[in-house]
Amino acid sequence: MSGPVETTYTYPELVRSSCRYLVEQSPDVVQIDSTAIDRFLDSINVERFAKLCKGWIAFPLKFDTPEDEVTLVALIDLLNFGSGYRKELHAATGRGASDTILFGCMGLYLSGSAASSAASPLSAEALTQLHLADVASVFGIPLLGPEEPHPTIPGLTLSQPSPLRELVQKLTDTMVETGRILKAGGYRSLGQFILEATKKPDHAPVHWRPSVADLVGKLVTTFPAFQDYKLSEQHDIYLIKRAQLLVADLNERFKKPESPVFAHFDFPDVPALTVFADNVLPTVLGHLGILRITSSSLQTSINALEPISEDNMWILRAAAVQACELDPQSADHISHLAREMQHATVLDHYLWHVGKDPEIRNIPRLVYKDTVFF
Numbered sequence: 001m002s003g004p005v006e007t008t009y010t011y012p013e014l015v016r017s018s019c020r021y022l023v024e025q026s027p028d029v030v031q032i033d034s035t036a037i038d039r040f041l042d043s044i045n046v047e048r049f050a051k052l053c054k055g056w057i058a059f060p061l062k063f064d065t066p067e068d069e070v071t072l073v074a075l076i077d078l079l080n081f082g083s084g085y086r087k088e089l090h091a092a093t094g095r096g097a098s099d100t101i102l103f104g105c106m107g108l109y110l111s112g113s114a115a116s117s118a119a120s121p122l123s124a125e126a127l128t129q130l131h132l133a134d135v136a137s138v139f140g141i142p143l144l145g146p147e148e149p150h151p152t153i154p155g156l157t158l159s160q161p162s163p164l165r166e167l168v169q170k171l172t173d174t175m176v177e178t179g180r181i182l183k184a185g186g187y188r189s190l191g192q193f194i195l196e197a198t199k200k201p202d203h204a205p206v207h208w209r210p211s212v213a214d215l216v217g218k219l220v221t222t223f224p225a226f227q228d229y230k231l232s233e234q235h236d237i238y239l240i241k242r243a244q245l246l247v248a249d250l251n252e253r254f255k256k257p258e259s260p261v262f263a264h265f266d267f268p269d270v271p272a273l274t275v276f277a278d279n280v281l282p283t284v285l286g287h288l289g290i291l292r293i294t295s296s297s298l299q300t301s302i303n304a305l306e307p308i309s310e311d312n313m314w315i316l317r318a319a320a321v322q323a324c325e326l327d328p329q330s331a332d333h334i335s336h337l338a339r340e341m342q343h344a345t346v347l348d349h350y351l352w353h354v355g356k357d358p359e360i361r362n363i364p365r366l367v368y369k370d371t372v373f374f
């Protein structure tokens with residue numbers, strides 16, 4: 001990972017153009033079947049679509065200030081990774097990656113922070129004081145595997161470190177790093193950073209509104225954990241999954257005009273976002289016949305839940321973004337949904353929830369562990 005890039009393009013634009021290019025260059029890894037896209041659009045049940053295309057569920061929690069709630073939403077999407085540990089998480093905790101993060105962040109909010117005396121458990125200060133053991137305990141992730149009898153000493157049992165320890169380390173490092181950056185910038189919380197970043201500038205025109213591209217840019221250039229891209233001499237690739245998901249979640253959570261922070265998240269340009277490329281979308285799009293993996297060795301690794309190569313990880317996620325870029329003609333196919341289908345966030349949430357259908361959730365998903373991006 002390299003530092004933030006100076007660019008005249010917005011990050012969602014870079015995601016679109018770099019994914020299109022990478023997919024065009026990779027026909028021996030994956031291909032997109034546009035006839036399957038048309039079949040998929042034709043087969044959508046409008047009522048089911050309307051039910052599943054929503055992302056946000058309100059928390060069963062009380063917040064002292066809107067900033068506290070913005071902070072919790074932001075922490076969840078800062079940490080919304082760990083999909084590569086799905087199998088180990090299910091075995092150890094019975095929860096998948098995103099439920100583990102939701103559970104842990106709500107637990108942290110409620111805990112008053114195991115390690116810190118700071119007033120708010122999600123403050124920048126409290127994040128900097130977190131240790132591996134606190135995070136393991138609040139997120140309910142074991143650091144040790146089951147006890148095994150010692151091979152030579154009768155009666156003695158020993159535990160090996162759990163494979164999930166690496167995930168707990170990544171969660172801890174990400175929170176500590178983010179807390180330090182916030183403190184260095186003079187911010188007391190992620191929520192304060194986001195509310196400042198989306199505040200109407202002093203001399204802005206009356207009709208000024210905040211923009212998704214602007215907030216995504218501020219998140220990506222400030223926090224390494226949001227720098228979901230890879231720069232290389234041949235071709236840069238941008239996915240920006242969690243920063244885009246966070247901005248979409250903030251819009252959805254606070255878009256009611258009665259919300260005290262409505263003006264901060266009343267984005268007119270939500271359709272500028274792409275889908276949020278993780279391990280679920282390529283699986284669902286594969287099941288629908290829209291993505292076709294053309295490398296048999298890659299398909300064998302995915303079926304065996306073996307970690308795939310870094311290059312293939314970028315290509316499959318890029319293919320998910322590209323497959324969801326419907327051309328207006330395809331979307332017109334189903335005129336009643338045309339407007340929504342131009343809106344990648346809505347399509348993302350629909351596909352992500354379809355991925356939870358019993359028939360689809362058991363399909364092996366790509367495994368890639370060495371990342372904090374998805």
Ligand SMILES: Nc1nc2c(c(CN[C@H]3C=C[C@H](O)[C@@H]3O)cn2[C@@H]2O[C@H](COP(=O)(O)O)[C@@H](O)[C@H]2O)c(=O)[nH]1
Pocket residue numbers: 054055056057080081082083086096097098099245249275276277278279280281348349352374
């Ligand atoms: N494309 C897309 N990927 C999403 C989400 C969400 C959840 N978001 C909603 C939840 C509440 C708010 O409404 C948020 O909007 C999680 N993931 C990713 O899935 C991955 C697998 O996780 P699992 O199956 O548990 O193991 C993990 O990398 C996780 O980061 C989404 O919406 N779209």
